[in-house]
Amino acid sequence: MAPKEPMRRDRFPSGIAGVSVGEIERQVPASEAPPLPPNDRLMVIGKRVLRINARAKVTGAARFTVDIKLAGMLHGRLLRSPHAHARIISIDSHAAERHPDVRAVHIITDNPVSRLALGCRLQARRAADTGAPFCASYRLSL
Amino acid sequence: MIFKSDNLDALGRKRDRMKQPAQTLTAHRNEDEVSRRSFLAGAGVTAGGVMLETSLAASRALAEQKSNQEIIGPDAAPLTLRINGAIRNIAVPPHTTLAEALRGPLDLTGTKIGCDRGACSACTVWLDGVPVASCMILAIDVGERSVTTIEGLADGDKLHPVQASFIEHDAVQCGFCTPGLVMSCAALLARNPQPSLEDVKMATSGHLCRCGTYPHVFAATLAAAKANKG
Numbered sequence: 001m002a003p004k005e006p007m008r009r010d011r012f013p014s015g016i017a018g019v020s021v022g023e024i025e026r027q028v029p030a031s032e033a034p035p036l037p038p039n040d041r042l043m044v045i046g047k048r049v050l051r052i053n054a055r056a057k058v059t060g061a062a063r064f065t066v067d068i069k070l071a072g073m074l075h076g077r078l079l080r081s082p083h084a085h086a087r088i089i090s091i092d093s094h095a096a097e098r099h100p101d102v103r104a105v106h107i108i109t110d111n112p113v114s115r116l117a118l119g120c121r122l123q124a125r126r127a128a129d130t131g132a133p134f135c136a137s138y139r140l141s142l
Numbered sequence: 143m144i145f146k147s148d149n150l151d152a153l154g155r156k157r158d159r160m161k162q163p164a165q166t167l168t169a170h171r172n173e174d175e176v177s178r179r180s181f182l183a184g185a186g187v188t189a190g191g192v193m194l195e196t197s198l199a200a201s202r203a204l205a206e207q208k209s210n211q212e213i214i215g216p217d218a219a220p221l222t223l224r225i226n227g228a229i230r231n232i233a234v235p236p237h238t239t240l241a242e243a244l245r246g247p248l249d250l251t252g253t254k255i256g257c258d259r260g261a262c263s264a265c266t267v268w269l270d271g272v273p274v275a276s277c278m279i280l281a282i283d284v285g286e287r288s289v290t291t292i293e294g295l296a297d298g299d300k301l302h303p304v305q306a307s308f309i310e311h312d313a314v315q316c317g318f319c320t321p322g323l324v325m326s327c328a329a330l331l332a333r334n335p336q337p338s339l340e341d342v343k344m345a346t347s348g349h350l351c352r353c354g355t356y357p358h359v360f361a362a363t364l365a366a367a368k369a370n371k372g
Contacts, residue, residue: 050309053317054314058301058321059293059301060252060293061293062317064317064318
């Protein structure tokens with residue numbers, strides 16, 4: 001048998017706020033914190049609090065991950081096939097690799113049903129047509 | 143306009159009607175006169191057929207204005223934009239959207255790109271006071287129109303009533319869709335100072351909020367309108 005803990009009797013609010021709140025008396029361990037004072041004497045509990053970063057969010061000042069720019073940061077673009085269950089016949093990423101802004105082209109080849117690769121081929125062709133540096137690539141930020 | 147093919151229709155025929163004065167076109171336009179470019183610009187409008195009309199007319203006038211200019215691109219070309227009351231000079235390739243120009247060289251990252259295809263309205267800015275999806279407009283097509291972004295909505299430290307109301311009513315969760323929603327709701331109050339709940343729902347109908355804060359957005363906008371009246 002554990003040694004008997006000292007107890008005390010105390011009165012606690014009971015019920016649902018706004019419906020009916022009463023009080024009950026019960027026995028609690030002597031170490032139990034005293035009951036909280038009523039809400040109107042509390043600073044935070046039961047009070048409306050403004051979201052700490054709401055102002056930043058409504059003014060556009062909030063910085064999301066996508067808003068961060070670092071010196072020398074590269075942008076990666078993941079390309080997927082526009083066709084579900086497409087079979088990859090071949091991949092030509094030369095146009096992407098030749099572009100002066102493109103630092104690297106990675107093609108996922110270890111996945112036998114890689115849909116990413118077909119997308120890469122299509123995008124590379126498009127890049128060659130327009131000169132737009134947005135193929136399967138990592139490129140310097142603007 | 144900028145590209146060679148701009149005066150040609152989809153089949154490569156010369157589109158002579160584009161050379162008529164803009165006023166005539168606005169008054170007597172046929173559906174088949176809508177060019178792809180002006181359609182894209184018009185499709186960026188978040189809500190309201192009246193505004194679509196205005197935007198179409200404006201971009202058509204602009205297209206006509208530029209139709210005899212030199213070909214620009216594919217490399218970066220200088221561009222002047224009127225952003226939040228300031229004249230900003232940048233150099234971007236002609237395929238750069240307004241949203242990309244704002245977030246990139248102009249460093250105004252308050253405008254968010256969610257879908258980059260005009261489906262989520264996170265990128266909403268004003269063009270001459272009309273809310274548009276900036277991901278659906280090329281920066282070179284903005285022309286003389288003045289751009290207002292979320293950074294330019296407040297009057298210095300004094301928040302726009304809609305911004306203040308969004309804070310007060312906690313119409314913000316993760317905050318990614320917030321700049322776009324604020325721009326659309328502020329534009330709504332500008333054209334309709336006393337909107338109904340239905341009006342607010344219509345004005346924000348293109349905005350996707352994955353946190354699901356819509357009810358608070360509606361409440362905040364209606365409260366801002368009420369305070370304005372008050």
